[in-house]
Every structure is written in C-alpha cells, then in structure tokens.
Amino acid sequence: MNRAAIYIRVSTDRQAEEGFSLEAQHDILMDLIERKGLQLFKVYSDPGVSGGSFKRPGIQMMIKDMKDGKFDTILIHKLDRLSRNLGDLYGFMAMINKLEVRLIIAAQGSEEIDTRSPMGKAFLLFSGIWAEIYLDNLREETLKGLVKKANKGGRHMSRPPLGYTYDPEHNLVIVEDEAKLVREVYELYLSGMGRNKIAQHMNSHSRLKEGGKWDAKAVLTIVSNPTYAGFNHFKPADWDQDKRILTQGDHEAIIGVDDFEKAKKMQSRRKSGEMSNNSYEYAYSGILRCNKCGSNFNGNSTKQKLKTGMTIYKGYRCHNNYLYKTCDTPFISETVLNKLVFERILLSGQTVQERKQKRKEQVDMQKEVEISNRRRKNWMMALGDGKLSPGDYAMLIEDEEKRMNDIYAKAKEEDVYEMEIPTEDLIQMMINLRDHWTLLDAGTQKEIIQSMFRKITLEKKENGWQIVDLLTV
Structure with a gap:
C-alpha cells in the first residue's frame, strides 16, 4: 500500500524557538516521504498539547484511521513528539505491531530509525524509558511546589465551589442564594437522610444547582468539602484522606466546624459498614x-x-x-x-x-x-x-x-x-x-x-x- 501518515506536535513556544515548530517538522517529514517513495495519506497534528498522555485529538484520530487500515506507515520527527509516557508508548508499539504498521523516526541523533528492524525496536524502548523518567521527575517537582504552597495556607482551586465566587482580588466571597442550598444539604444529611434521598429531595423541590440536577456524588462533594467550614485544603488524587493538608482559610465559612466534623464522622460510619439511620x-x-x-x-x-x-x-x-x-x-x-x-x-x-x-x-x-x-x-x-x-x-x-x-x-x-x-x-x-x-x-x-x-x-x-x-x- 505504501500510504503514510505524518504526526506532528508542539507543546510550548520554547520548542518552536528551538526548531521543533509544526512547520519545521512537516517539512522534514514531507522530504522523507519523497525520499522513501511513499504516498502521503494525511497529516495529523496536536498544536500546543503536552506529550504526557495520549489524550490528544490528533493522535486519537490517527489511531482510529490506523485501525481502519487507511495507511501502513507513520512518520514522526522525534520520539517525544509521539509520547513521553512509557505505558502509552508500549501500548502503541503493541498496536502497530499487531496491525503491521511501520513507524519511522526521522531525526534521532544522526540516523533515522525504522521500527521494523530489531535495532529500531530496542532504541524505541530505551528512549521511552528515559522520556518517562523525565516526565516523572517533572511531576514530582511540580507536586513539591503545590505541597509547599498548601502548607503555607495557599488555595488550590481553579473554580469556586457552589456557594462561593471570586472577587476581583481572587478572594472567596459567599453567594447567598447558593449558600442556602449548601446549608439545606447539610441539614438534611445531619438529620440522617441518605445521599440519594437528599438528591431526590433537592430535585423535587426545584433546588437546582449550577450545572443541572443533583445526584449522590454532588451531595457527597458538598458534605466532604472543608472549604465550607472555612478551611483551605489540598490532596492529590493518589493520596489517602488522612494525608490531606488542611489550613485555616481567610474566607467566610458557610457551615460551622462542628457541623462539618459531624458530617465527617457520619461518612466514616457509613463507609465502615455500620448500620444506617x-x-x-x-x-x-x-x-x-x-x-x-x-x-x-x-x-x-x-x-x-x-x-x-x-x-x-x-x-x-x-x-x-x-x-x-x-x-x-x-x-x-x-x-x-x-x-x-x-x-x-x-x-x-x-x-x-x-x-x-x-x-x-x-x-x-x-x-x-x-x-x-x-x-x-x-x-x-x-x-x-x-x-x-x-x-x-x-x-x-x-x-x-x-x-x-x-x-x-x-x-x-x-x-x-x-x-x-x-x-x-x-x-x-x-x-x-x-x-x-x-x-x-x-x-x-x-x-x-x-x-x-x-x-x-x-x-x-x-x-x-x-x-x-x-x-x-
């Protein structure tokens, strides 16, 4: 078939300045297609997107077309244009091997790499390992900065929770109409009503929140959020709850600390399997x-x-x-x-x-x-x-x-x-x-x-x- 797909990506302006612009990658790969005698099927691109995962529209479209058999060769400028995640890279290699699709890396040192050769496969694996080490180190350093900010009382929220908004100085201020909903949810929860029943009650009484109807997850988010009790908090997704960093915030609380602690104990009881109310x-x-x-x-x-x-x-x-x-x-x-x-x-x-x-x-x-x-x-x-x-x-x-x-x-x-x-x-x-x-x-x-x-x-x-x-x- 000899039909080839080109994939190009940049994530920052700095990469463009160093010669990794989309245009530069495109020109190099088009020249390689001509030299190899290949027929161009399509150019896939992800401008301004990180290579930390495969959750990118361009590469996802390329994978779909590859599975549909629309081309049999993929050309990229460098390995890090494809991915820095070893798991994604290994899965991608398994996929192209199964589909018998060839991967050519145009510029890796002084030689181009063809993954159909044993040397090409070994190179790709080792390059992926080093790329993942780099990305893991970057994540670790980023997390250190976030933890340091949290320990100093800094707030980590891209958008305010229900009941609050930001003033021009990015301070949390109460939105009273929404705060009433938060207080009602707490009152029902502390009375012993379950999360599903609370969601049903709020929906049936037209107590709609921003974004639509209530469900059990939305109720749990409210009764477990320390922000409502006047705290700032930080917990990455892979941390246990007992490692959560909690500091006193400078915003007005919607819920008293005592009520927040009562709700927290009730969650613990239900999670541990104790009898319901x-x-x-x-x-x-x-x-x-x-x-x-x-x-x-x-x-x-x-x-x-x-x-x-x-x-x-x-x-x-x-x-x-x-x-x-x-x-x-x-x-x-x-x-x-x-x-x-x-x-x-x-x-x-x-x-x-x-x-x-x-x-x-x-x-x-x-x-x-x-x-x-x-x-x-x-x-x-x-x-x-x-x-x-x-x-x-x-x-x-x-x-x-x-x-x-x-x-x-x-x-x-x-x-x-x-x-x-x-x-x-x-x-x-x-x-x-x-x-x-x-x-x-x-x-x-x-x-x-x-x-x-x-x-x-x-x-x-x-x-x-x-x-x-x-x-x-």
Whole structure:
C-alpha cells in the first residue's frame, strides 16, 4: 500500500524557538516521504498539547484511521513528539505491531530509525524509558511546589465551589442564594437522610444547582468539602484522606466546624459498614449494582393496608431509573432477591471442585506472568551491562510477547480469569440460614449480608431476574 501518515506536535513556544515548530517538522517529514517513495495519506497534528498522555485529538484520530487500515506507515520527527509516557508508548508499539504498521523516526541523533528492524525496536524502548523518567521527575517537582504552597495556607482551586465566587482580588466571597442550598444539604444529611434521598429531595423541590440536577456524588462533594467550614485544603488524587493538608482559610465559612466534623464522622460510619439511620434496614444497601447501566440500587419500601394490619414490602430500585428514568431496570422485591442469592450460593456448592480447578489455573497463569516479568528484567540488565546486543534483546522481547499472547489467548478460551469462588464455609453458612432467614430481624439480616458480600450485580431478563456477578468480602 505504501500510504503514510505524518504526526506532528508542539507543546510550548520554547520548542518552536528551538526548531521543533509544526512547520519545521512537516517539512522534514514531507522530504522523507519523497525520499522513501511513499504516498502521503494525511497529516495529523496536536498544536500546543503536552506529550504526557495520549489524550490528544490528533493522535486519537490517527489511531482510529490506523485501525481502519487507511495507511501502513507513520512518520514522526522525534520520539517525544509521539509520547513521553512509557505505558502509552508500549501500548502503541503493541498496536502497530499487531496491525503491521511501520513507524519511522526521522531525526534521532544522526540516523533515522525504522521500527521494523530489531535495532529500531530496542532504541524505541530505551528512549521511552528515559522520556518517562523525565516526565516523572517533572511531576514530582511540580507536586513539591503545590505541597509547599498548601502548607503555607495557599488555595488550590481553579473554580469556586457552589456557594462561593471570586472577587476581583481572587478572594472567596459567599453567594447567598447558593449558600442556602449548601446549608439545606447539610441539614438534611445531619438529620440522617441518605445521599440519594437528599438528591431526590433537592430535585423535587426545584433546588437546582449550577450545572443541572443533583445526584449522590454532588451531595457527597458538598458534605466532604472543608472549604465550607472555612478551611483551605489540598490532596492529590493518589493520596489517602488522612494525608490531606488542611489550613485555616481567610474566607467566610458557610457551615460551622462542628457541623462539618459531624458530617465527617457520619461518612466514616457509613463507609465502615455500620448500620444506617433509616427507619427500615435494607440488607443489601450499598451492595447491589445494575448490570444494564452500572448504577447502584436504592432501598425502597411500600406500605399496604391489609385486614391483618399494615404490611411493609421492602425492595430495591435502580438509581438511574428512580431519579432520572434513564434506565428501564424494574423494582426487585427483597423476597425475590433473597431467593436469588441463596440459589446462587447453593449452586456454587455443587460445582466447588470445578471452581477450585479454575482457581488453580488462575494461579498458574499468574506465575507465568511473574516469570515473564523476571525474564524481561534480566534481559534489560544484561543489555545495560553489555552482555546482550540490542538486536538480540529486541528478538527476545518479541518472542516473549508471542509466548505470553498465546498464554493469554488460551486463558481467554478456557475462561481462566478472575472469578468469585464462594468458600465452603460461606456455602455451609447459607445452607444453615436458608430455612431460618425469615425468622431473623431486619438488622441481623443486614449485618449478615453486609459481612458476606461486597457486590452483587443484577439484571432483569426475559426469563426473570439473574445474578450476573457476585463478589464476597
């Protein structure tokens, strides 16, 4: 086919000044296409975008066209135009190898690099390693600066939270109409109302926030934000909550510190699995997931007056169906759900030996992965010590990738992937409980279910309800 795609990128003005402008890259690569006798298909570009990840429109469009088979060669000026992230680079190389697409790097030292050669593959891998080291160091230095600013009481917010705005000096000032919403959310939360119920209440009473309707996530964001209690705070996404940097801010608080601390303790209680403050105990609260939309199920009770008195029917509704009507998964009664769960666990007991064999196969596959990782590491060290040539290293890596791909393919055919295997103790416990379950009070039922399961995924099919996935604690 000999159709080629060009990819060019710049991220800063400094790169342009040093000769890495889009125009310069384009001219060099067009000259290379002419010398190689290739036919240009398209030029893809990402002007002013960092190479730290593949979340770039130009490269994403190029990948899509590559998968569609629109070209068989890619030309770039230098490796860092493609990516500085080793994970992205490794994944991209695996992709072009699978699709049999050639990558040519026009200017890397004094020679061009062609990834179809063993030397080219080895060079690309090592260049990616150094690029990632550079990027990691840059992130670390940036984080140090942010932490230093936070410890001095600095504020890290690109936009103010609901209830505040910025004045011309970039100080936080209260927006009273929005602050009323924040106070109402806190009042409902401290009264014991759950996040989903609060969202439903706010939406049904037209207490709309900026950006649209309320949901459980928006409620949690408010009751867990220290800004409302008068604090500045900083926590990168990969830090634990107890490492959050908290300093006294210079803005007016919307919520008292005591109320903020109470809300914080309530979050901790609910997260740890303690009993909820609801009037009725929902045994499967926080465990059920809808297989159709991925949302949680919320507990729901209906009352019916009978001759014998008032009867309460408990069950669960899909969150997206209940609040937004964006899913058609219907209500499931707790009676039906209990029957499903008991049947699923007891059925597992009948095939426990087969599942044990599956677990052994999973362990064997994991051992193969560990062996492969050790081999790659040893080859890398040998290459660094000069005991292995780049060409031999590249061929070893290629053979190892083929070996592991064969193992993964076999595992997929035999379904040797992670699955939940109920223990024999759990199976026996469910057998013992089956005939006495209805005699237990709601609180005890919830305590048992919460201690056994961490996720149960449900789906309503033509032949009835099914448990798609069940994960134990």
